[in-house]
Amino acid sequence: MKMKKQKIFLIGILIIFSSLLTYYFSPTNAIAQSLGLGIYPPLLEVTIMPGKSITQVYKLTNSGEIDLMMTSAMYAFEPSDETGGVKLISDTQSLQPIFFDFLNANLKLGQTFPLPAGETQEVVLIIKVPETATEKDYYATLLFQTNPMASLGGLSTSQTQTKIGGNLLLTVSRTGEPFKKAIIEEFRLSNCSQFCFIDSFTPPQFLLKIKNAGHSYFKPFGKITLKGWLKQEESLDLLPQNILSDSTREIQCQIDDQVAPCQTKSKFLIGPIRAKVEFGLDDLSSQYHQEFRFIALPIKLTMALFALTIILWLIKMRME
Amino acid sequence: MVQGFKRPAWAVHPMTSDNYQIDWPNLNMGAGLPSSSSYNLGVTTGQIAPGLYSSTGYKVRAGFQYIHSIIPFSFMIDKIAVDFGSLTVGTPSTDTIGLEVNSGSAGGYSVTTQENNPLTSTATSTIADTTCDPGDTCDESDAGTWTQNTTYGFGYSMSGIDVPSEFSGGKYKQFADISLSEAPQAVMSGSNVGVGKTSTMTLKVNVSGTQAAGTYENIITFIATPTY
Numbered sequence: 001m002k003m004k005k006q007k008i009f010l011i012g013i014l015i016i017f018s019s020l021l022t023y024y025f026s027p028t029n030a031i032a033q034s035l036g037l038g039i040y041p042p043l044l045e046v047t048i049m050p051g052k053s054i055t056q057v058y059k060l061t062n063s064g065e066i067d068l069m070m071t072s073a074m075y076a077f078e079p080s081d082e083t084g085g086v087k088l089i090s091d092t093q094s095l096q097p098i099f100f101d102f103l104n105a106n107l108k109l110g111q112t113f114p115l116p117a118g119e120t121q122e123v124v125l126i127i128k129v130p131e132t133a134t135e136k137d138y139y140a141t142l143l144f145q146t147n148p149m150a151s152l153g154g155l156s157t158s159q160t161q162t163k164i165g166g167n168l169l170l171t172v173s174r175t176g177e178p179f180k181k182a183i184i185e186e187f188r189l190s191n192c193s194q195f196c197f198i199d200s201f202t203p204p205q206f207l208l209k210i211k212n213a214g215h216s217y218f219k220p221f222g223k224i225t226l227k228g229w230l231k232q233e234e235s236l237d238l239l240p241q242n243i244l245s246d247s248t249r250e251i252q253c254q255i256d257d258q259v260a261p262c263q264t265k266s267k268f269l270i271g272p273i274r275a276k277v278e279f280g281l282d283d284l285s286s287q288y289h290q291e292f293r294f295i296a297l298p299i300k301l302t303m304a305l306f307a308l309t310i311i312l313w314l315i316k317m318r319m320e
Numbered sequence: 321m322v323q324g325f326k327r328p329a330w331a332v333h334p335m336t337s338d339n340y341q342i343d344w345p346n347l348n349m350g351a352g353l354p355s356s357s358s359y360n361l362g363v364t365t366g367q368i369a370p371g372l373y374s375s376t377g378y379k380v381r382a383g384f385q386y387i388h389s390i391i392p393f394s395f396m397i398d399k400i401a402v403d404f405g406s407l408t409v410g411t412p413s414t415d416t417i418g419l420e421v422n423s424g425s426a427g428g429y430s431v432t433t434q435e436n437n438p439l440t441s442t443a444t445s446t447i448a449d450t451t452c453d454p455g456d457t458c459d460e461s462d463a464g465t466w467t468q469n470t471t472y473g474f475g476y477s478m479s480g481i482d483v484p485s486e487f488s489g490g491k492y493k494q495f496a497d498i499s500l501s502e503a504p505q506a507v508m509s510g511s512n513v514g515v516g517k518t519s520t521m522t523l524k525v526n527v528s529g530t531q532a533a534g535t536y537e538n539i540i541t542f543i544a545t546p547t548y
Contacts, residue, residue: 032398032399033399033400034396034397034398034399035396035397035399035400036394036395036396036397036420037394037395037396037544038392038393038394038395038422039392039393039394040383040392040393040425041382041383041425042383042384042392042393042423042425042426042546043382043383043384043426043427043546043548044380044381044382045379045380045381045382046378046379046380046381047373047378047379048377048378048379049373049377049378051377052377052378054378054380056380056382059392061392061394063394063396064396066400077545079548080430083428083509083511083547084427084428084511084547084548085428085430085506085509085545085547086430086545086547086548087503088543088545139548141545143543145541148539149400149401151537154535155403155404155405155535156403156404156405156406156407156439156525156535156536156537157401157402157403157404157537158401158402158404158435158439158523158537158538158539158540159400159401159537159538159539159540160397160399160400160401160402160417160539160540160541160542161539161540161541161542162395162397162541162542162543162544163541163542163543163544164393164394164395164543164544164545165543165544165545165546166393166546167545167546167547167548169548175373176373176374176379239386240385240386241427242548244548252511252512254386258513259386259387259427259511259512259513260512
């Protein structure tokens with residue numbers, strides 16, 4: 001009798017144990033784990049002479065729940081839009097003859113390496129510029145990618161793979177002062193192109209697009225100023241965003257230490273307003289400037305008063 | 321924040337490693353993460369005063385000078401694979417992937433996606449990428465309506481923060497196919513600094529009666545890049 005009870009107890013334990021094993025190691029449970037990567041720095045700007053080299057430490061963090069196998073690669077990139085997006089180019093011909101590699105003792109660029117969950121891998125990127133390198137800009141992205149896991153077998157699935165990158169803007173120059181030139185492509189109210197009237201109670205928002213017509217990327221340092229009829233004056237600081245050579249970028253502003261659209265805080269504007277943008281390339285100056293005028297009128301208030309007058313008149317007429 | 325994510329504890333480390341040694345007297349190197357109790361600025365090395373470029377031969381600036389954040393640029397997804405279960409003829413099978421971007425130390429970001437090939441079985445049968453309903457078709461670059469159970473194939477939709485407006489109304493697209501050299505397509509993008517930007521990708525499969533039986537698989541790749 002006692003033996004039978006022991007047998008039942010053992011069978012029960014085995015069933016519970018095998019159920020737990022099945023649960024924890026089932027493919028369905030395994031796939032519901034998060035996968036996360038972090039990289040720093042997201043941007044590296046280098047101006048360097050031919051024949052020189054520099055190094056930079058990158059930190060790659062596995063913030064997910066599973067251990068990963070990672071691979072690294074260097075891609076060329078070009079702007080994908082006017083907001084700073086990048087389009088990766090697998091053909092690295094445009095990066096020739098710049099040499100990229102890792103200085104880590106046990107890891108080279110392109111090699112696979114393990115990155116356990118919660119761990120950070122530091123890599124030391126070396127950039128060597130040969131004496132023969134052409135003086136121009138080289139735009140690259142250091143990309144780290146996860147290796148897909150083995151087939152789950154028996155399940156119709158889409159496996160996921162993630163890649164994360166940091167961008168490099170490399171200017172090769174003997175003098176450190178390559179030719180830089182900007183063209184103000186568009187400067188206007190964001191919702192109106194010419195002969196603009198705005199409502200006095202609606203803060204105006206500006207659209208500023210700057211084209212880089214030089215040989216090297218630059219940052220615009222400057223501001224947009226508004227001067228009104230009643231000595232109203234307000235200014236917006238331009239965000240010093242990189243504009244790559246042969247590209248145009250829509251510039252944002254820096255308001256209260258935050259990145260924001262170029263919109264004033266004015267609660268009320270009236271009459272003719274002059275808007276002026278002025279900036280320098282990589283320094284605060286008025287090297288480039290452009291202005292336009294628009295008129296602020298209390299349009300909504302006038303319409304509301306007009307509507308109210310009509311209503312009152314109709315009421316009065318009916319009462320009479 | 322998408323359910324299921326565990327927010328990482330980003331540590332601020334000193335610049336040390338078993339793999340290399342920094343030779344401070346001959347410094348031409350920038351550290352990965354500048355330390356501060358509350359904020360950081362980008363690091364500039366190589367030129368500590370105007371005119372020194374000719375002697376150092378380089379200027380280096382790491383990070384965005386106008387962004388005060390110690391949060392690395394990071395990207396998370398809440399599962400490593402999507403399980404469609406047993407596919408039934410004329411009954412769409414769907415599952416979701418949660419995406420999260422923290423662009424704290426980056427000016428902005430973009431997440432693009434593509435597939436290595438259409439869902440393919442071990443016997444090399446494929447479930448073609450959907451072309452959506454006949455009245456509002458889709459491909460890898462244009463979204464369309466997919467509500468009819470007589471429309472077959474494989475596709476995805478997006479909802480949440482910073483997703484392209486073309487997905488509004490629950491529209492679907494094909495994945496860009498690497499095997500056909502199709503360019504990756506944006507599924508999230510933002511031009512402002514931000515943390516905890518989340519979205520949901522809904523993947524959908526519907527098979528016809530002529531679809532060969534089998535287990536179908538492919539690989540979906542997400543590429544997260546900061547702006548410059």
